[in-house]
Amino acid sequence: MTTEHAARRVDSWQVAQHQFDIAAERLHLDQALRVILRQTQRELTVHFPVKMDDGTVRMFTGYRIQHNLGRGPSKGGIRYHQDVSLNEVRALAMWMTWKCAVVGIPFGGGKGGVIVDPKRLSKRELEGLTRRFTSEISVLIGPERDIPAPDVNTNPQIMAWMMDTYSMHAGYTVPGVVTGKPLSLGGSEGRNEATGRGVVFCIVEAAKKIGLDLPGARVAIQGFGNVGGTAAKFVVEQGARLIAVSDARGGVHNDEGLDVSRLQSWYQEHGTVAGFPAGTSIDNAQLLAMECEILIPAAMESQITAENVGNVKARIVAEGANGPCTPDADAEFARRGIFVIPDILCNAGGVTVSYFEWVQDLNRDHWTEANVNAKLREIMVRSFNEVMTIADHEQCDNRMAAYLLAVERVADATAIRGLYP
Numbered sequence: 001m002t003t004e005h006a007a008r009r010v011d012s013w014q015v016a017q018h019q020f021d022i023a024a025e026r027l028h029l030d031q032a033l034r035v036i037l038r039q040t041q042r043e044l045t046v047h048f049p050v051k052m053d054d055g056t057v058r059m060f061t062g063y064r065i066q067h068n069l070g071r072g073p074s075k076g077g078i079r080y081h082q083d084v085s086l087n088e089v090r091a092l093a094m095w096m097t098w099k100c101a102v103v104g105i106p107f108g109g110g111k112g113g114v115i116v117d118p119k120r121l122s123k124r125e126l127e128g129l130t131r132r133f134t135s136e137i138s139v140l141i142g143p144e145r146d147i148p149a150p151d152v153n154t155n156p157q158i159m160a161w162m163m164d165t166y167s168m169h170a171g172y173t174v175p176g177v178v179t180g181k182p183l184s185l186g187g188s189e190g191r192n193e194a195t196g197r198g199v200v201f202c203i204v205e206a207a208k209k210i211g212l213d214l215p216g217a218r219v220a221i222q223g224f225g226n227v228g229g230t231a232a233k234f235v236v237e238q239g240a241r242l243i244a245v246s247d248a249r250g251g252v253h254n255d256e257g258l259d260v261s262r263l264q265s266w267y268q269e270h271g272t273v274a275g276f277p278a279g280t281s282i283d284n285a286q287l288l289a290m291e292c293e294i295l296i297p298a299a300m301e302s303q304i305t306a307e308n309v310g311n312v313k314a315r316i317v318a319e320g321a322n323g324p325c326t327p328d329a330d331a332e333f334a335r336r337g338i339f340v341i342p343d344i345l346c347n348a349g350g351v352t353v354s355y356f357e358w359v360q361d362l363n364r365d366h367w368t369e370a371n372v373n374a375k376l377r378e379i380m381v382r383s384f385n386e387v388m389t390i391a392d393h394e395q396c397d398n399r400m401a402a403y404l405l406a407v408e409r410v411a412d413a414t415a416i417r418g419l420y421p
């Protein structure tokens with residue numbers, strides 16, 4: 001079975017609610033808090049028209065969901081993908097709530113998505129779709145309310161169009177309505193690379209924890225976009241050897257090591273790592289089964305499941321993606337002693353620097369890249385250690401530890417605010 005087939009059968013929202021339920025049980029969470037936190041708070045579905053280049057009008061469907069606003073405005077990316085669904089966005093929104101709580105930044109969780117394969121649109125069509133979608137969800141978003149950011153297939157240009165559209169409605173420039181913007185529009189230094197950088201900060205700490213020497217360690221990465229591509233660069237800077245990479249269209253393997261900057265140029269030019277000449281072709285199933293010390297799933301949800309978890313040979317699984325491993329896979333990782341850095345910790349670098357960007361925008365300030373990276377490192381290492389302390393104390397796996405930390409923080413905030421009215 002291909003990983004795509006396995007993924008299609010898993011409902012991410014069921015996974016997210018299941019993960020919450022077991023953490024809530026372990027925390028002996030009050031019944032009221034359980035029913036509140038296992039649901040999303042607001043869900044907006046929009047069907048909207050876009051004029052295509054051939055003059056026809058096509059309808060698209062998109063979502064913006066806010067899971068929880070207890071600790072602050074909701075925060076989370078916008079995904080453009082043909083497989084986007086209401087349940088996927090719900091799961092991603094809930095995971096954002098826990099992620100912001102794990103790293104202690106004052107946001108709740110949100111997420112958005114449009115059902116579209118953006119690679120089939122022209123640049124003008126993509127801009128039209130982005131502007132109309134922004135306009136449709138403007139009833140929910142705003143710098144004090146809900147702040148989108150990039151996710152799969154969205155980027156700084158798309159954030160710029162979103163910011164401009166929102167600002168046109170407002171009548172003045174509102175940089176703080178989205179993060180992940182270009183630098184010239186109030187974007188933060190270091191935001192583009194923040195998620196991958198944060199993943200590697202976690203890997204460095206994890207390697208110390210299990211006594212793995214990073215120099216020479218073999219790394220395999222699924223997904224070579226924003227997260228996978230930048231994680232590749234930073235992990236190699238630590239002396240590790242990138243031996244395999246895959247994406248939606250194929251993969252490449254070379255035990256001697258792949259040259260990241262050449263791979264990045266190839267990816268830019270061809271839109272895929274497939275066909276990269278300095279290695280042999282592999283598929284996604286082979287990537288996940290690679291003999292390596294560190295595996296970084298940095299593509300989509302539910303890639304490692306009951307069906308293929310037995311093939312994973314890595315010592316560390318660093319979840320660059322959101323929800324790449326199902327609960328069945330987690331159980332097997334725990335049984336085999338594989339060290340998982342859970343998504344809500346591992347990929348939190350992106351939202352952390354998004355928070356820095358938002359703070360800079362609200363203060364009309366601009367921080368240096370060195371300052372951003374130092375603050376990011378401090379937060380990632382502190383959060384990693386907090387999760388490890390709980391895992392040791394509670395004798396639980398790392399995902400459960402991260403959930404215990406996050407759910408307790410959100411539950412505390414929700415409880416102390418009280419039930420309105």
Ligand code: NAD
Nearest residue numbers: 151152153195223224225226227247248299321322347350
């Ligand atoms: P991206 O669009 O930049 O890249 C996605 C990559 O995954 C591409 O290389 C694509 O070809 C590959 N891919 C897609 N479907 C695949 C499949 N079925 N099998 C193998 N590869 C596949 O997206 P991104 O921003 O790098 O996001 C990747 C993951 O990281 C997502 O789960 C996203 O939610 C998560 N994430 C992103 C950020 C961020 O700041 N961008 C932050 C936190 C988490």
